[in-house]
Each structure stands twice: as C-alpha cells, then as structure tokens.
Amino acid sequence: MIEIHFIVNPISGHGKSPLTKSFLEPYFVKNVHHLTVKHSAYKKHAAALTKDSITENAAIIVACGGDGTINEVASCLVGTDIPMGIIPMGSGNGLASNLQIPKNIRKALAIIKNKKSIKIDVGQINNRYFFSNMGIGFDASVIKHYESSQKRTLYGYLNACLTSFRDMGRNRNLEVRINDMNQLVNPFIILISNSNEMGYHVSLTPKASLQDGLLDVLIVSRINRLKMLWFGILILLRKVYWLPEAKSFQTKELYLSKSNGDYFESQIDGELFEITDKNLNISILEKSLEILVP
Structure with missing residues (x-):
C-alpha cells in the first residue's frame, strides 16, 4: 500500500x-x-x-x-x-x-x-527555508497589509499594493549592506527569488528557475512616489529592469546586514516574518526537495 x-x-x-x-x-x-x-x-x-x-x-x-x-x-x-x-x-x-x-x-x-517527480532547489535564510522567494521592503509591506485586510482576493492584493506605495513614500530608517557593495540607505525593495512567480502571476524575476542552482536578486534603491507608480506599471509589463534604480544579478549566496532597527521586516513565501537576526546568510541548496509535477 x-x-x-x-x-x-x-x-x-x-x-x-x-x-x-x-x-x-x-x-x-x-x-x-x-x-x-x-x-x-x-x-x-x-x-x-x-x-x-x-x-x-x-x-x-x-x-x-x-x-x-x-x-x-x-x-x-x-x-x-x-x-x-x-x-x-x-x-x-x-x-x-x-x-x-x-x-x-x-x-x-x-x-x-x-x-512523476523532479528535484528543485531550496533557498535558505540562516535557519529558515524558502521555496519561491523572500523579500525586504516593498513586498514585505504588501504582505503585511494583505494579511491585515483579511481579503484573500486579487482585489485585496492590489489594495495592499496601493497602501504600501503610500507607506513607502514616508521616511523610513533602514540601512542594509549587501555583500561587499556600498551601503544602501532605505532600499525600496530587496527581493531574492528561487521561483519566477510571486503569486497572481506577478513576477519581478521572470528568468528565475527552480533548478538552475542560483538565486535571482533584485535590488531597487529608494525611489520617489512617481517612480513607484512607474515601477508598478513595469511589474505588469514584466520590464522592471527598465527602471534605472533596479539592479539584478544571480548568485549562490548573499549576505545582508543591518546597522539599525530591531528586526528585518520580511516576507518569506508570501508570509510576513520579523527576523531578529542582525545578519542574514541567504544561500541555495541545490535540488534538495523532491516534488510531484505534471
């Protein structure tokens, strides 16, 4: 049996x-x-x-x-x-x-x-796993408002996006260092993807693959409200890279550290998490989950 x-x-x-x-x-x-x-x-x-x-x-x-x-x-x-x-x-x-x-x-x-099964890659953040993506900044804010609305619909998701656009325009105090890059002050979004979809067919990393042994990273530095609206349009067009402040790359490992604040407000596979670790080691575990597929 x-x-x-x-x-x-x-x-x-x-x-x-x-x-x-x-x-x-x-x-x-x-x-x-x-x-x-x-x-x-x-x-x-x-x-x-x-x-x-x-x-x-x-x-x-x-x-x-x-x-x-x-x-x-x-x-x-x-x-x-x-x-x-x-x-x-x-x-x-x-x-x-x-x-x-x-x-x-x-x-x-x-x-x-x-x-029928395949082996897929798994993302790891310190002692946690993610399978689609994890993010800090705008997407974490969207999830926070989405969860609080109790409306698990596309309309609820879009409303959470609009609320987050308003919130992200206010003064925020976040300083993050990424690997050996110059320090970023108040980044708009840092998204690390293993999969090419975030839900509702939305994608900020359309080239991400579950089986390539790499994480796709999108970093958008702080932008004004007008560019936030343009960013929203580019998401729908799947052309986020048209935004000059958007930088993307692939990697097997990523280090994030913050110099202020009590925690990283983040989303992990669409769930809100407050990660109290000051330093995040984000890596890929190649083909470490077997999953049934069509």
Missing part, C-alpha cells in the same frame, strides 16, 4: 476546503493507496503534522493550501526522499503556478497519483 498523507489548511483561499477522506478516496485505487487526511488548526501546525507523517512512514505528503502551508510542509521534507505533492488552495499559489500544477482539484490529484 502506498501511504499518502494530505496536510490541509482548511482556511486557505476562501476557506471552503472540500478535502476529506471520503472526498479523496474515489480518485485513488482502493487496494493500492491508503489515504490519511490531517487538518491544520493554527500557524506552524502544518509543520508539526508533517513531522508526524514522516515518523508514520508516509510515502507521499501532500500540502493542501497556499504558499505558507506549502512552506511549512516542504521545510520538513528538505533533504529527505519523501516527495511532496501540492493541491493549490491559496490565493496567490506562486510555487504551484511556476510548476504548472493546476488549481483544478481533480487534475492536481491526478499528478499525485501519477507520481
């Missing part, structure tokens, strides 16, 4: 998850697959459930939710030989979209049943 465990976030997306054992069983073969369904109840619960599933000898563990749920499940599977499946049920679904995993549940379940 193939043990398949589903880790379900019941409040992902619009909070109407149909994933129960009775719902899932008709999509699998009765005498071949044995299904276990677990529902998370709070933040980090999905990680705890995944660890339990590992000790219970699950052959496949499926993350059912948005990028935050996927991060919790995948973080437990890095470096193991247990493949992860994805049922995208969140609002953005950046990683699933990059991997061409459909939101249609029947089609996503067929991918899990077929068991």
